[in-house]
Amino acid sequence: MILARLALRNLLRQRRRTALTLMVIVAGFLALSLAGGFMAQTFQGLADAAIRGGLGHLQVLPPSAMEGDEAQSLEKALPDGEALAARLRQDPAVAEVLPRIQFMGLLSTGPKSVAFLGTAVDPILEPKYMASAEALKDGAKAPGGAGSRWLSPAPAAREVILGVGLARALGASVGSSLTLMSTTRDGALNAVDVDVVGFQDLGLRELNDRFLTVSLATAGQLLDAGPARSRLSIVLKRPQDTATEQTRLQALLPGADLKPWFELASFYRQVKLLYFAIFGFMGLVLFLVVLLATANTLLMSVMERVREFGVLRAMGLQPGQLLALLQWEGAFLGLMGSVLGMVTTLLLRAGLNALHLEMPAPPGTSHGYELSIHFVPLVYTLVALGLQATLQVSALFPGLKAARLRIVEALRHV
Amino acid sequence: MLELRNITRAYELGGERAGVFGVSLEVPKACLAVLAGPSGSGKTTLLQLAGLLDAPDEGEVRLDGETVSALPERARCNLRLRRLGFVFQAFNLVPVLSALENVMLPLQLQGLAEPEARGRAETALDRVGLSDRLHHRPGQLSGGQQQRAAIARALAPEPLLVLADEPTASLDHAHGGPLMDLMAALAQERGVTFLVASHDPAVIARAHRVFRLADGRLVSQD
Numbered sequence: 271m272i273l274a275r276l277a278l279r280n281l282l283r284q285r286r287r288t289a290l291t292l293m294v295i296v297a298g299f300l301a302l303s304l305a306g307g308f309m310a311q312t313f314q315g316l317a318d319a320a321i322r323g324g325l326g327h328l329q330v331l332p333p334s335a336m337e338g339d340e341a342q343s344l345e346k347a348l349p350d351g352e353a354l355a356a357r358l359r360q361d362p363a364v365a366e367v368l369p370r371i372q373f374m375g376l377l378s379t380g381p382k383s384v385a386f387l388g389t390a391v392d393p394i395l396e397p398k399y400m401a402s403a404e405a406l407k408d409g410a411k412a413p414g415g416a417g418s419r420w421l422s423p424a425p426a427a428r429e430v431i432l433g434v435g436l437a438r439a440l441g442a443s444v445g446s447s448l449t450l451m452s453t454t455r456d457g458a459l460n461a462v463d464v465d466v467v468g469f470q471d472l473g474l475r476e477l478n479d480r481f482l483t484v485s486l487a488t489a490g491q492l493l494d495a496g497p498a499r500s501r502l503s504i505v506l507k508r509p510q511d512t513a514t515e516q517t518r519l520q521a522l523l524p525g526a527d528l529k530p531w532f533e534l535a536s537f538y539r540q541v542k543l544l545y546f547a548i549f550g551f552m553g554l555v556l557f558l559v560v561l562l563a564t565a566n567t568l569l570m571s572v573m574e575r576v577r578e579f580g581v582l583r584a585m586g587l588q589p590g591q592l593l594a595l596l597q598w599e600g601a602f603l604g605l606m607g608s609v610l611g612m613v614t615t616l617l618l619r620a621g622l623n624a625l626h627l628e629m630p631a632p633p634g635t636s637h638g639y640e641l642s643i644h645f646v647p648l649v650y651t652l653v654a655l656g657l658q659a660t661l662q663v664s665a666l667f668p669g670l671k672a673a674r675l676r677i678v679e680a681l682r683h684v
Numbered sequence: 685m686l687e688l689r690n691i692t693r694a695y696e697l698g699g700e701r702a703g704v705f706g707v708s709l710e711v712p713k714a715c716l717a718v719l720a721g722p723s724g725s726g727k728t729t730l731l732q733l734a735g736l737l738d739a740p741d742e743g744e745v746r747l748d749g750e751t752v753s754a755l756p757e758r759a760r761c762n763l764r765l766r767r768l769g770f771v772f773q774a775f776n777l778v779p780v781l782s783a784l785e786n787v788m789l790p791l792q793l794q795g796l797a798e799p800e801a802r803g804r805a806e807t808a809l810d811r812v813g814l815s816d817r818l819h820h821r822p823g824q825l826s827g828g829q830q831q832r833a834a835i836a837r838a839l840a841p842e843p844l845l846v847l848a849d850e851p852t853a854s855l856d857h858a859h860g861g862p863l864m865d866l867m868a869a870l871a872q873e874r875g876v877t878f879l880v881a882s883h884d885p886a887v888i889a890r891a892h893r894v895f896r897l898a899d900g901r902l903v904s905q906d
């Protein structure tokens with residue numbers, strides 16, 4: 271403990287230099303932990319968007335669903351999707367099952383037709399569990415979108431909600447009548463007249479330009495779907511159990527694939543990879559800056575104490591104990607830097623979040639979002655441990671230099 | 685107690701060969717011995733060799749009948765920690781520690797528990813007349829007080845041999861004399877051997893034995 275005390279006193283002796291070094295460490299901590307909090311916000315936002323955008327926590331798919339495209343609607347389908355959904359709803363871990371049909375075709379005003387990607391959903395269950403209402407609210411702000419509402423639950427209602435880009439392309443507005451055209455499961459051409467009841471803004475321009483939503487009843491008539499469904503989105507009571515429930519429920523579904531949302535949300539995975547690459551590189555640079563700055567400080571401190579080290583060695587201090595002394599100094603710098611960094615980060619985070627800053631829309635998306643830097647204890651812990659390790663490494667070279675000093679030369683040092 | 689046998693340690697200094705050459709001497713227990721001679725005569729080099737801070741090119745250092753100059757570095761460190769004490773011209777107290785902590789330092793490095801180290805350090809400081817300066821940092825002590833604290837630090841581990849390099853050179857006459865009196869008294873009452881490198885006549889006058897060096901060679905002893 272005497273070495274630890276000596277190390278601490280040495281740091282306090284050079285207050286200004288120690289303060290400058292601490293500022294570098296605090297800046298590193300601040301940048302890394304704020305970036306971590308921002309990443310956490312982004313990942314959570316993307317995860318929510320994926321889950322509440324229709325994937326649910328788990329999705330039941332036909333076995334070949336992930337291999338190649340469909341030549342016609344419902345070519346790859348769960349033949350009795352409704353019965354399967356009813357069975358899954360009995361499971362105690364399942365909060366709800368939302369059947370969906372994915373299809374494509376042409377949407378026509380008469381003189382003008384545009385290709386679409388459609389999703390048919392349960393008009394009663396969907397708004398309860400998915401983000402339909404938010405998309406509709408944003409869509410209502412688009413030209414012609416005033417009066418947007420959700421699909422009627424009446425089985426006889428033939429209604430459609432259009433992506434804002436698709437509506438613009440067709441010149442449609444709420445109240446317009448359009449014709450949906452597609453092929454049935456048998457390959458026959460079919461059409462259904464629908465009324466536009468709302469616009470939706472899904473946040474991605476490409477989706478807004480092609481996407482529409484109808485009720486399962488409307489798609490059932492257009493595609494002659496019967497009980498077949500493209501997918502079943504499962505909402506779990508405990509989302510944190512997604513992985514374990516996937517394993518358990520898969521065993522109950524021999525004729526279907528069960529995938530967790532994060533395997534299906536390719537955008538989420540791509541953004542996550544991109545962020546890890548960007549912030550990982552930034553982290554490496556910051557760690558390097560901290561490493562060089564602190565190594566320089568400790569080396570200067572060693573050069574100023576050459577004679578003192580000579581005296582300590584003359585008194586019988588082993589070379590390894592001098593190395594340990596410098597390691598203690600690195601450890602104290604890291605500890606103080608991390609504590610100060612944590613306090614500073616929490617204060618700055620609170621300040622930034624209180625400002626309710628609106629972030630610009632990310633590339634490929636249509637609206638921005640409010641900055642909300644998350645507090646992620648794991649990130650803070652990892653940053654603190656990373657900085658601590660960096661400090662120990664940075665103390666290594668000065669420590670070795672001190673340990674290798676020849677005593678007689680050190681004692682002559684002025 | 686301390687025996688140097690045919691010690692040679694040569695090095696280049698300003699293009700000339702310097703050091704000590706073929707020096708043999710013996711210092712008995714409880715003796716205050718002085719290495720005397722002008723600057724560059726090899727006093728400090730010999731002291732460092734005797735203190736195991738450097739290794740001779742030739743010859744051997746024997747301590748209490750045992751050859752110690754050929755020991756590996758780790759063993760030499762242990763020997764310095766437990767059986768040798770050092771006093772330097774520039775005092776060389778650790779500036780961030782108080783007088784008490786400076787004296788406790790070698791004891792704690794030996795592994796003594798803090799209360800025991802504190803007790804022994806207080807006793808050592810009391811013996812050199814610094815019991816009222818225990819918690820003063822070196823910067824708050826006069827030169828004489830710092831050197832007395834350095835002597836206390838050297839003596840607290842109860843060494844066999846204390847090596848002092850020009851201990852009075854940074855002190856005025858009023859402080860140098862009493863310091864040497866203190867060393868002579870400690871040598872007598874504790875049986876500690878002192879080997880002091882100095883060209884100060886006041887130091888030489890108090891020595892029990894004087895070894896005179898010139899150009900790295902022992903020219904006389906009395």
